[in-house]
Amino acid sequence: MTAGSERRRQLRPGLWETVNERYPGAMISKTDTVPLARLDKPLADARLTFISSAGVQPKGTLPFDVVHPVGDYTFRRVPSDASPSDLEIHQLKYPTDGANRDLNVIFPIERLQALAADGLVGGLTSSFFSFIGYNMDVKRLEATLAEDIADAVVADHAEIALLAPA
Amino acid sequence: MSLDYLNDAVARGDNEALIRYVRLHVGDGDDQQGRTEIDKAWVQALKVLLDVPPTDRQFIVDTLANKDQATLAHLFFSLHFHLVNASGEWIHDGRL
Numbered sequence: 576m577t578a579g580s581e582r583r584r585q586l587r588p589g590l591w592e593t594v595n596e597r598y599p600g601a602m603i604s605k606t607d608t609v610p611l612a613r614l615d616k617p618l619a620d621a622r623l624t625f626i627s628s629a630g631v632q633p634k635g636t637l638p639f640d641v642v643h644p645v646g647d648y649t650f651r652r653v654p655s656d657a658s659p660s661d662l663e664i665h666q667l668k669y670p671t672d673g674a675n676r677d678l679n680v681i682f683p684i685e686r687l688q689a690l691a692a693d694g695l696v697g698g699l700t701s702s703f704f705s706f707i708g709y710n711m712d713v714k715r716l717e718a719t720l721a722e723d724i725a726d727a728v729v730a731d732h733a734e735i736a737l738l739a740p741a
Numbered sequence: 742m743s744l745d746y747l748n749d750a751v752a753r754g755d756n757e758a759l760i761r762y763v764r765l766h767v768g769d770g771d772d773q774q775g776r777t778e779i780d781k782a783w784v785q786a787l788k789v790l791l792d793v794p795p796t797d798r799q800f801i802v803d804t805l806a807n808k809d810q811a812t813l814a815h816l817f818f819s820l821h822f823h824l825v826n827a828s829g830e831w832i833h834d835g836r837l
Contacts, residue, residue: 642818644766645744667822667833668769712744 614735616697623687624700624733625655626724628708629674629741630666631682633657638665639707646710648720652702652727657684668709669741681741700731708741767821769833778832782824789827 614621630639632651640647653662659678664671674681684703691699704724710716728736750758764775790796805813825831 642822643815644763644818665836667836670834671836672834711747714744 616734618696618735619694620697621734622698622700622732623691623696623735623737624728624731625682625684625687625703626728626736626738627682627703627705627741629669629681629705629739630664630707631662631678631705632665633661634663641665641667641707641709645712646716647707648710648712648715650704650706650720650724650727653682653684653705655684655699655701655703656688659684666707666709666741668707681739683739687737696735700728700733702727702731704728767825774832778825779821781828781830782821785824785828786820 630641631653632639633653636651639649639651659682662678662682662684664674664678664681671681679685682703682705687696687699687703690696704727706720706724710720747759747762750756750762761772764772764779766775767778768775804816808816822833
C-alpha cells in the first residue's frame with residue numbers, strides 16, 4: 576500500500592495538521608497516520624464498546640485525579656448495563672451541568688443499551704471505558720493509557736469501538 | 742501546553758512559564774482567573790486558622806517527615822482545590 580492510498584483510508588485525512596494549526600504549541604506533534612480497520616460483518620452482528628474521555632465512573636470507585644497538573648493516566652471500566660444513577664462524573668475541565676441532569680448527553684449509555692436491545696448493533700461489551708482528557712504527557716498517554724484501554728477492549732471482545740471526546 | 746514545553750521551561754529556568762501553566766490549570770485556562778484562584782485558596786486557609794482551632798500537628802509533622810516530595814506536591818495541588826471548594830466560590834463545572 577502506498578502512502579497516498581494509506582492517507583485516503585484515513586477517516587479524516589489531515590487531522591493532525593488541522594489540530595496543530597488550530598492549537599499551535601499544543602501537545603499533539605504526530606505526523607503519522609492512524610490505521611483504520613474495516614468492519615467485516617454487519618453492524619447488527621457486531622459487538623460494540625464505548626470509550627469516552629468524559630471522566631464518567633461507577634460511584635464508589637477511586638475518583639479520577641482531576642487536580643494533578645500533568646494528568647491522570649488511568650481508566651475506569653463502566654458496566655455497559657449500568658444505570659446513569661450508578662455513575663458519576665469526576666472532571667473539572669468541561670461544563671458538566673447538562674451531563675449531571677442527563678448523563679446520556681456526554682456518555683450515551685442508555686442510547687447504546689437501546690441500540691443493542693433493538694438489534695441495531697449486535698450487542699455491547701460487558702464494560703465501557705472512561706478516562707479524563709486532561710493529560711499533558713502525550714507520550715505517556717499513548718504508551719500507557721491508550722495501550723491499556725486497547726488491551727482491555729480486545730479482551731472484552733469488542734468488534735466496534737465508538738470513541739467520544741468530552 | 743505539552744509536557745515537553747514544561748520540561749524545556751525547567752531546563753532554561755523559565756519559572757514564569759511554569760507558574761503561568763499552574764495558573765492556567767487552576768484557572769481553567771484563564772491566566773487571570775488562576776491568580777484569583779490561588780489567592781482564594783490562601784485566603785480560605787487563613788480564615789479557618791484565625792480562631793486557632795485545634796489541629797493535628799503530629800499528622801502534619803509526620804506527613805512532612807515521612808512522605809516523598811512527589812506525594813507532598815500532589816497533596817499541595819489537592820489542598821488548593823479542596824480549599825477553593827471549601828470557600829464556596831467554586832468556578833469549576835465538575836467536581837473533585
